[in-house]
Amino acid sequence: MDSLSQIVLGGALAAAIAPAAHRRAALLAGAALGTLPDLDGIPLALLFDDPVMRMTWHRSISHSLFVLPLVATLIWWLYKRRGGRVAASPLRWFFAIQAALITHPLLDAFTVYGTQLWWPLTPPPTMWSSVFIIDPLYTLWLLIACVVAWRARERPVAQRALVAGLVLSTAYLGWSLVAKARVDRAADEALAAIGLQDAPRFSVPMPFNTLLWRVVAMTPDGYVEGERSLVADRGAMRFRAYASDVVALRAVADYDAVARLRWFNHGFMKAQERDGTLIVSDLRMGFEPDYIFNFVVARRNSADWREIPPRQQQWPWDAAGRLREMWARIWNEPQSDGAP
Numbered sequence: 001m002d003s004l005s006q007i008v009l010g011g012a013l014a015a016a017i018a019p020a021a022h023r024r025a026a027l028l029a030g031a032a033l034g035t036l037p038d039l040d041g042i043p044l045a046l047l048f049d050d051p052v053m054r055m056t057w058h059r060s061i062s063h064s065l066f067v068l069p070l071v072a073t074l075i076w077w078l079y080k081r082r083g084g085r086v087a088a089s090p091l092r093w094f095f096a097i098q099a100a101l102i103t104h105p106l107l108d109a110f111t112v113y114g115t116q117l118w119w120p121l122t123p124p125p126t127m128w129s130s131v132f133i134i135d136p137l138y139t140l141w142l143l144i145a146c147v148v149a150w151r152a153r154e155r156p157v158a159q160r161a162l163v164a165g166l167v168l169s170t171a172y173l174g175w176s177l178v179a180k181a182r183v184d185r186a187a188d189e190a191l192a193a194i195g196l197q198d199a200p201r202f203s204v205p206m207p208f209n210t211l212l213w214r215v216v217a218m219t220p221d222g223y224v225e226g227e228r229s230l231v232a233d234r235g236a237m238r239f240r241a242y243a244s245d246v247v248a249l250r251a252v253a254d255y256d257a258v259a260r261l262r263w264f265n266h267g268f269m270k271a272q273e274r275d276g277t278l279i280v281s282d283l284r285m286g287f288e289p290d291y292i293f294n295f296v297v298a299r300r301n302s303a304d305w306r307e308i309p310p311r312q313q314q315w316p317w318d319a320a321g322r323l324r325e326m327w328a329r330i331w332n333e334p335q336s337d338g339a340p
Contacts (some may be wrong), residue, residue, distance in 0.1 A: 010034020190237035
């Protein structure tokens with residue numbers, strides 16, 4: 001999730017758990033701890049020139065549920081030794097620090113990017129993909145709670161605001177899972193009708209909401225993409241087919257960058273040739289034809305491909321226009337043309 005969401009989640013949790021007399025300090029400490037795991041971008045930028053390595057190592061060590069409890073315990077122990085607030089209420093501060101750190105990767109796992117919760121084990125990153133990376137309806141309640149708690153300090157209304165903010169934001173995550181289940185059920189029925197009942201697929205909410213969803217399913221020669229509005233759509237889902245250079249993708253499958261991307265994105269990627277180079281795109285983030293993560297991984301060498309150091313490729317697209325289209329799509333079901 002975005003940094004603001006992590007900051008207010010960490011702050012709200014720490015302030016709700018720590019003693020009321022320590023509330024402002026807990027808000028600040030929780031905010032810092034809530035954003036700490038995402039600082040892994042600094043060492044990654046120093047360690048790797050390779051954009052694929054930077055992308056796939058993000059949300060790994062610093063987001064591991066094996067590592068963060070140890071880090072939280074170390075931070076707690078160091079501050080307890082120094083005396084002050086942590087020494088005055090060690091048990092409550094122990095749980096406040098643990099909660100602020102551990103909930104960071106758990107919240108990230110609700111997005112589609114993927115979070116390596118079990119590092120150093122190497123299953124594909126966890127991606128529950130039920131909320132977009134920025135969702136105001138998740139963040140708003142926590143932000144209000146933190147503002148009220150900061151102003152109210154030790155008064156009972158501060159604790160009530162913190163609890164309410166945490167309950168409402170958590171309920172919104174619960175709603176996102178319910179919405180995803182409804183979309184997945186509609187997608188399963190529509191894909192089965194066109195012979196893709198066993199196709200690998202994923203669903204993800206469109207930017208800034210949980211009312212409009214995108215579903216992608218892989219096919220032998222590419223993939224299909226469809227949308228589902230929980231507000232407007234009543235009929236069967238419809239999918240559009242897109243091609244991918246699957247032959248080239250198979251030819252470069254053993255290249256280090258391609259293999260690591262395939263593990264990281266669960267195989268949800270497409271390949272296309274541009275100006276004699278092969279570009280692979282992560283289908284999970286963006287929508288056709290505009291994707292956020294595109295990597296040049298090979299150059300054509302006569303009839304074959306030659307592995308090259310990967311580099312990230314970006315091209316301009318009309319983000320504002322796409323968002324306007326998305327907003328209109330939430331409230332309007334496309335007219336049926338009779339085709340599936």
